[in-house]
Amino acid sequence: RKEVEQDPGPFNVPEGATVAFNCTYSNSASQSFFWYRQDCRKEPKLLMSVYSSGNEDGRFTAQLNRASQYISLLIRDSKLSDSATYLCVVNTNTGGFKTIFGAGTRLFVKA
Amino acid sequence: DAEITQSPRHKITETGRQVTLACHQTWNHNNMFWYRQDLGHGLRLIHYSYGVQDTNKGEVSDGYSVSRSNTEDLPLTLESAASSQTSVYFCASSERRDGNEQFFGPGTRLTVL
Numbered sequence: 289r290k291e292v293e294q295d296p297g298p299f300n301v302p303e304g305a306t307v308a309f310n311c312t313y314s315n316s317a318s319q320s321f322f323w324y325r326q327d328c329r330k331e332p333k334l335l336m337s338v339y340s341s342g343n344e345d346g347r348f349t350a351q352l353n354r355a356s357q358y359i360s361l362l363i364r365d366s367k368l369s370d371s372a373t374y375l376c377v378v379n380t381n382t383g384g385f386k387t388i389f390g391a392g393t394r395l396f397v398k399a
Numbered sequence: 400d401a402e403i404t405q406s407p408r409h410k411i412t413e414t415g416r417q418v419t420l421a422c423h424q425t426w427n428h429n430n431m432f433w434y435r436q437d438l439g440h441g442l443r444l445i446h447y448s449y450g451v452q453d454t455n456k457g458e459v460s461d462g463y464s465v466s467r468s469n470t471e472d473l474p475l476t477l478e479s480a481a482s483s484q485t486s487v488y489f490c491a492s493s494e495r496r497d498g499n500e501q502f503f504g505p506g507t508r509l510t511v512l
Contacts, residue, residue: 292441320497331489331503332442375441379497384455387501389434391441 289314291388292378298394305366309393311376312358321352323361324375326392332375335361366397401426405490405504413512418477420507422490430493431473432501433457433465435486442489448473449496480511 294311301307313321321338336343338350338359349362359378363370376390403424412418424431429450434442444457446465454465462484464476477484487508491501 296439320499322500329506331505332501333503334500337499381497385497387432387444389442391439 290391291315292376292390294374294376294390294393296391296393298396300396300398301366302398303366303368305397306362306364307366307395308363309361309374309376309395310358311360311378311390312356313376313378313388314357315378315380315382316354316357317382318357318378318380320379321359322377322379323348323350323359324377324389326373326375328372332389335374363395366395368397368399371395371397403490403492403502403504405488405507407507408505409508411510411512412480414480414482416480418480418509420475420477420488420490420509422473422475422504423471424490424492424502424504425471426492426494426502427470428492428494428502429470430496431467432491432493433463433473433475434489434491435459435484436489436506437486445475445488446473477509480509482511485509485511 323335324332325335326332342351347364351360373392375392406421432447433445443459448467490504493501
């Protein structure tokens with residue numbers, strides 16, 4: 289089982305749709321969580337951190353469920369420019385620091 | 400503006416050759432990382448460094464080495480390139496050791512024939 293798992297998609301949605309991505313992690317000692325965005329043939333860039341209390345940044349909402357060991361990303365009112373791959377990232381610090389990237393979920397937003 | 404650069408952006412080499420990929424950052428970050436990205440695997444950590452003269456092995460370090468002689472640079476060397484090392488390589492840096500936000504370079508696409 290992978291340490292961080294994501295549905296690879298692709299998710300094909302029309303403009304204006306709401307789309308949700310989930311990510312599960314296996315290490316209960318994981319400490320911090322992030323969503324990164326990666327455009328085709330580009331480098332990953334931080335989209336948002338994920339806090340226990342949940343956090344929102346405009347059309348994007350991230351949530352963490354420690355009990356079930358998953359994090360989610362909700363995108364409301366999808367734009368064409370949201371088309372990208374979304375990477376779930378989990379940090380642990382047990383026996384040494386470790387950052388684990390999920391394989392990513394591909395999103396296509398269509399006009 | 401601070402940035403992180405990688406060179407070359409594209410490289411084709413032959414099996415058995417030694418290859419060095421450069422990474423240079425002007426963020427003045429102590430922490431630097433090398434990843435490879437392959438379809439279906441996401442980014443996997445090769446080596447990382449927490450400061451000058453410090454280097455550590457990551458998840459997929461076999462066949463790779465790094466050195467850190469200054470804050471700005473962390474070159475990645477493939478000692479004897481293999482076809483299995485064909486991949487896209489990303490360098491990253493972060494302010495904090497726990498990698499709260501990692502800033503990535505544009506990547507190097509390496510093909511080993």
